[in-house]
Amino acid sequence: MTCSACHQGLPADARFCPACGTPAAPGAGRPVPAAPGLPLPEDKRKPVTVLFCDMVGSTALSGALDPETLRTLTLRWFGLMSAEIEARGGTPEKFIGDAVMAVFGVPHVHEDDARRALAAALGIREALKRFNAELERTLGLRIGIRIGVNTGQVVAGSDATARQALVSGETVNVAARLEQNAGPGEILIGPQTLSAAGPTVAVEEAGPLALKGKTDRVPAYRLLALGADDPELLRRFDIAFVGRRTELARLAEETHAARRGTRLLHLAGEAGTGKTRLLREWRTRATGPGHLVHGAGRCRGYGDHGSLAPLADAVRTVLAEAPRSADGHQDDIALGVLAAGLLDDGTPNVPLEEMCAALATVLARTARTCRPVLVLDDWHWAPPPLVRAVELLHIRLGDAPVLLVCAGRPGGAAPPATAIPLRLEGLDRAEAARLAADLIGAPRTPVAARLLERAEGNPLYLEQLLLPADAGTPALPDDELPPTLQALLGARIGALDPAERFVLDIACVVGREFDPAELARLAATAPGTAAPPDGDEPPTVLPVLQRLRRRRLVEPVGTGPRSPYRFAGGLVQEVAYASLSKRTKAERHEQAARLPSVTQAGDAAVGGHLERACRLR
Structure with missing residues (x-):
């Protein structure tokens, strides 16, 4: 799918x-068929960002224009809004009169849905400027809009083919009320949107507002601009670097080895493990013979970018900062090929092989006066032409002292076939405790063991779990997750096929550790699933668990064929559990109370599942 x-x-x-x-x-x-006996996923609770946009003064407009003209104008405007929304991965869910409701996070959650929604809101406002210029020339009039954006939990269908996602919940209502309170041309956003979008969002306070249907006033902010999303700006790079001695030593070795010929590395790690911070620290510490010149580019998950734009960004920096050769000679033909294509708009203007040959010629020439290092970050978003270009470039460079580094998450674009793998795991317990103490600004203060267990050595998880509440964002209860982490892990879980998602949904109710045979029993008795014939064993879930293992969501506890499994991270289980509807959780807790492993554990274990089922109902 x-x-x-x-x-x-x-x-x-x-x-x-x-x-x-x-x-x-x-x-x-x-649609990917589920394994025998496994139904398709049901409605889910998920973090989304909702955008409402309404036309200002439409009543007066309808009295001034012929109905046909008004209809043409409205449809044109809806088309322009939809283009801005869909270009950033949003879904225009409803058109009501002259208003549009869009959802970011349905059918698929993205880790940056809040930023995408704000970018769409600003894009809509810019599109309106261009549209108004046309209307003034043709009809002698202008139109105005107001926009409200809010982030939070909703209940939504999981069918990607549905015409309307039919999301519901307080998040939708608040977004609509924010839009109604916005002035002409204004974009009002809620506190959760501001928190989820990160520190580079420029706003000014516009509240708290008394919204219809809300007893308490709601903090609101007027959106002014959306800054860059570079990790250096969004993450806490202002604190001391912790750990990673082995990885830094490995990068230093590869830097030294690149003096004898081009090296290509693939640095892989889950989101938040610190790939970008590690590379930055390595660059600042890099020493040795020869002048290192670093160029960096980032792959993007959406937007209108050239297929080779990250490579172009890295090469531009290297060529700009590299010292000139003593004879001043430049390969004008090769540079001309690059200038007319790759370095112009990030796309090749000649066949890819020819472009890579020209780039290899230029980089090899540059390597006479320095040692070029090209870093391509967020490699999991790399399009196939970029993967092929890096592979060809590596072959063409041969003995030139150039280092190529691709850094990304597992499960996205495949690493270049000739790349040397370098894996980045979480910090150990002592390093995580050090980092947490630095984050709270109290190096001598002991950090709660529960916090370290939840973060599991992931620096981003630590940052988000320790994120202080500001005046507009209330502190979260200890058992809740910040919107950023919900979206980050929700995006991984939401990318699963129906069978994988169904098995994960059942497992998260059982607990952190679960038995595959019992999981199969639960799957066979789940509502909407055809029970196996009398005397037959339920279908195994092991093939599905193996796929989840390759996605690094679950892992076996032992080595035997009947070994139990567990979630690869506790937060993965938390997010999967939080995404289930209350009805589904209640039904599955009731079923889990009858599992042999639960009944053997005693009345407290059985009662725990039944109490949860009762409270959820």
Whole structure:
């Protein structure tokens, strides 16, 4: 149902992903059938960002224009708004009169849905300026809009083919009320949106507001601008670097080895493990013979970018900062090829092999006066042409002292075939405690063991769990997750096929550790599932668990064929559990209370599941 690279929905019989161009497996656009006895996923609770946009003064406009003219104008405007929303991965859910409601996070959650929604709101406002210029020339009038954006939990259908997602909940109502309180041309956003979008959002306070239907006033902010999303700006790079001695030593070794010929590294780690921070620290510490010149580029999950834009960004920096050769000679032909294509708009203007040959010639020449280092971050978003270009460039460079580094998460774009793997895991317990103490600004203060257990050595998880509440954002209860982490892990879980998601949903109710045979029993008795014939064993879930293991969501506890499994991270279980509807959780807790492992554990274990089922109902 989704692209293996960018996780966007695929049309039926798609040969290539329409969003990023990745080749699709035969039949990939058709719904993935669940394993025998496993139903499709149901409605889910998920973190989304809702955008309402309404036309100002539409009543007066309808009295001044012929109905046909008004209809044409409205449809044109809806088309422009939809283009801005869909370009950033949002879904225009409803058109009501002259207003539009869009949802970011349905059908697929993205880790940056809040930023995408704010970018869409600003894009809509810019599109209106261009549209008004046209209206003034043709009709002698202008239109105005107001926008409200809010982030939070909703209940939504999980069918990507549905015409309308039918999201519901307080998040939707608050977004609509924010839009109604906005002035002409204003964009009002809620506190959760501000928190989820990160520190580079420029706002001014516009509240607290008394919204219809709300007893307490709601903090609101007027959106002014949306800054860059570079990790250096969004993450806490202002504190001391912790740990990673082994990884830094390995990068230093590869830097030294690159003096004898081009080296290509693939640095892989889950989101938040600190890949970008590690590379930054390595660059600042890099020493040795020869002048290192670093160039960096980032792959993007959405937006209108050239397929080779990250490579172009890195090369531009290297060429700008590299010292000139003593003879002043430049390969004008090769530079001309790059200037007219790659360095112009991030796309090749000649066949890819020819462009890579020209780039290798230029980089090899540059390597006579320095040692070029090209870093391509967020490699999991790399489109196929970029993967192929890096592979060709590595081959063409040969003995030139150039270092290529691709850094990304597992499960996205495949690493270049010739890349040397370098894995980045979480910090150990002592290093995580040090980092947490630095984050709270009290190096001598002991950090709660529960916090370290939840973060599991992931620096980003620690940052978010320790995020202080400001005046507009209330502190979260200890058992709740910040919106950023919900979206980050929700995006990984939301990319699963129906069978994988169904098994994960059942496992998260059982607990952190679970038995595959008992999981199969629960799957066979779940509502909407055909029970196996009398005397037959329920279908095994092991093939599905193996796929979840490859996605690093679960892992076996032992080595035997009947070994139990557990979630690879406690937060993965928390987010999967939080996404289930209350009805579904209640039913599955009631079923889990009858599992042999639970009944053998005693009345307290049985009662725990039944109490949860009762409270949820």
